[in-house]
Amino acid sequence: MSHQKDLQKLTAAGLLISLGIIYGDIGTSPLYVFKAIVGLGHTNFSQRISETLVVGGVSLIIWTLTLQTTLKYVVITLRADNKGEGGIFSLFSLVRRKAKWLIVPAVLGGCALLADGIITPPITISSAIEGLTTYYPNLPTVQIVIAIIAVLFIIQQFGTSLVGxxxxxxxxxxxxxxxxxxxNYIIKMPEILKALNPYYAYHLLTSDYNAFIILGAVFLCTTGAEALYSDLGHCGRKNIQISWIYVKTCLVLNYLGQAVWLLQHKGQSIDLSINNPFYKIMPDWFLIFGIGIATIAAVIASQALISGSFTLIAEAVRLNLWPKVRINYPSEQKGQLYVPSVNWLLCFGCIGVVLLFRHEAKMQAAYGLSITVAMLMTTILVSKYLQRKKVPAYLIGIFLAIYLTIEGIFLVGNLHKFMEGGWFTLSIGLVLFTIMWTWFTARKIKNRYVKFIEIDDYFNIIKEMSEDDSVPKYASQLVYLTSANFNSEIESKIIYSILQKQPKRADVYWLVHVDVVDEPYKSEYEVDFLVPGKLIRVDFKLGFRVEQQINLLFRKVVEDLVKNGEIDITSTYKSLNKHKIVGDFRFVVIEKVLSRSHYLSLYEKIIMFIYRELKKISLSEERNFGLDLSFVTVEKVPLMLTSPESVKLERVNHH
Structure with missing residues (x-):
């Protein structure tokens, strides 16, 4: 916990770290936002530059950053921290008790963020590298971008704390x-500062027939706001809020400078594909350094997004919203994880984007549509959080009215991007949604058919069997993983496994239950001696950010119990007992197999079909729980969907 406290403090190091991790996406948007606004919908990108468009455009950018990023995220949403952690799944954990349907915005938002993670690295790296075409018009930018992306994903497995x-x-x-x-440019035309007045933003939107398309382009300036909230745990709220003041100031100054350069060319027709205003405000001698720094910033922005995707998937796995996948911890640093399957998925996705769109200008077309969806979902969840915090209803109403309107307008403004490439991120989002939704629903369907029985009905028989020498001993200590939430209950299949499916005699039977709690880093356990010395239940309460290494955790519990003299795990075999040799432990993992599916509706059948396919590629239960495979027995038990009583059958005797 001390680590958490350190993060919440305002420190120079904390400010520096937050600059490095959080603002990549938002911080690199000046590379392409103005180009998108002015080059609007014109494939040849040459358009006469008008004062209304430039001043109104920069005014829209400033007010979007103020209302959307500063007010909604930095001021309001950052308060919704779950013991210091942020992000859409942390937020969902805080409010999920409120209503069942909140799972929908959480999953939609999570998928939209992941889908967006596939397009951010290509667009930022391309826009940085394409600056080089000023020097070398025939430069093979696509190949360079793919090379940078490939290297970026290859180094993920070694941990990023060094680069960090x-x-x-x-x-x-x-x-x-x-x-x-x-x-440097504002000095040349100080009157550009009038753009700080929201009137110009309003004037542009009411006077231009392209208003919605312009908004779709302006929206690109705030796309990183979601990432800012996800990284709350890495940097702490105070550090983010203070560093944002500096970041926002620099961003606004740069946008104003770009606006001045554009106004100097008022009335002219400019080919923006080779004249990016971002690079045009650099002195000639500085350009090559500027492009170098921009490329590094783009790589850092991509890195932040990749790390964010890993965290998101790890949380989804623990909240049972994603198939069990391997999660590695390459370095000691907290929050540093590496998810191989997601890494390569993102890698191929990013390279696919580069090959499909080839130029940053075409990627802008696809960019931003899915992120508006994520922002709308966050708005819904935050309103529930404010409700939980007993914020007056009228204030929540105002919050919802303002942000559902702003984000709704941005969504409409981004819809035209669907045909231009938005279909790509949305279809990726849809695939991710199908996976999450299937995994979540299939578990519910299976749980409907899990039968729980009262455990105390079996206390005597278990005790007797444990002492019955005529039954061959299966293991000294036999451990079952149970999903029964109450210690008075047990799944009937566990009793079936112990007593009927090859009766298993053991000195001690253990029931282990894992409960994933809403606090991110909780690690606690309770022990209940159901039948002293014969049947013991251990309940783990683990946060949704804690790695579930049941093997190690269980061993630790047993050591504690032995140390306190509460149990004796010495082998009961006479020859071993006199030498004080510890008995063997065996884990039994029971897999539930749906035997007949014709009692399910068509929708449920489809869900179970996809679930079975996903199960083939996901980690097995025993690997997921970090069990030592040499001590695990996996038993497949059919889930009976109907009891034999309901089967109609008539006996006929032939004489």
Missing amino acids: KAFGPMMFIWFSMMGVLGI
Whole structure:
């Protein structure tokens, strides 16, 4: 916990780390936002530059950053921290008791964020590299971008803490560079500061027939706001709120500077594919350094998004929203994880995006549609959180009215992107949604058919069997994983496994139950001696960010119990007992297999079919729980969907 406390403090190191981890996505948007606004919907990208468009555009950017990023995320949403952790699944854990249907916005939001993670690295890296075409018009940018992306994903498995240390100072240089370049141009035309007045934003939206398309382009300036909340756990709220002041100032200065450059070319027709205003405000001698710094910033932005995706999937696995996959911890640093399957999925996805769209301008078309969905979902969950915090209803009403309107308008503004490439991220999002929804629903369907029985009915028979020498001994200590939430109950299949399916005699029977709790880092256990010395139940309460290594955790519990003299695990075989040799432990993992499915509806049949396919590629239960495979027996038990009584059969005797 001390680590959590450190993070919540405001420190220079904390500020620097937050610069490095959090603002990648938002911080690299000046590379392409203005290009998207001015080059609107024109494939040849040459368009006459009008004052209304430029001043209104920059005004829209400033007010979007203020209302959407600053007010909604930095001021309001960051308060919804779950013991110091943020992100859509942490938020869902806080409010899931409120209503069953909240699972829908949580899953939709999570999928939209992951889908977006596939398009952010290509667009930021491409927009940085394409700056080089000023020098070398025939540069093979696509190949360079793919090479950078491939290297980025290959190094993930070694942990990123080494690179992480350099991120903060690099991003500090990046933001400062953007601020200085902006000021440099603002001095030339101070009247650009009138764009701070929201009237110009309003004027542009009411006077331009392309208003919604413009909004779709403006929205790109706030796409990283979700990531900002997800990284709450890495940096702490205070550090994020203070560092954002500096970041926002530099961003606004840079956008104003770009606006000045565009106004200097008012009335002219400019080919934006080779004249990116971001690079045009750099002095010629500085350009090559500027492109270098932009490329590093783009890589850092992508890195932050990849790490965010790993965290998201790890939480989804623990909340039973994603198939069990391998999760590695490459370094000692907290929150550092590596999920191989997701890493390669993202890698191929990103390379696919580059090959499909080839140019950053075409990627903008696909970008932003899925993130509006994620933002809308966060708005719904935050409103529930505010309700839980007893915030007056009228304030929650105002919050919902403002943000559902803003994000609704942005969503409409982004809908035209569907045909231009938005279909790509949305279809990826849909695949992810299908996986999460199937995994969640299939578990519910299976649980309907799990029968729980009162455990105390079996106390005597278990005790007698344990002492019955005529039954061959199966193991000294026999451990079952149970999903019964109450210690008075047990699944009938466990009793069936002990007493009927090859009766299993043991000195001690253990029942282990894991409960994933809403607090991120909780690690507690309770022990209940149901039949002293014969039947013991251990309940683990683990946070949704804690790795479930049941093997190690269980061993620790047993050691504690032995130390306190509560149990004796010495082997009862005479020859071994006199030498004080510890008895053997055996885990039994029971897999529930649905035997007949014709009692399920068509929808449930489809869900179970997809679930079975996913199960083939996911980790087995025993691997997922970190059990030592040499001590595990896996038993498949059919889930009977009907009792034999309901079968109609008539006996006929032939004489």
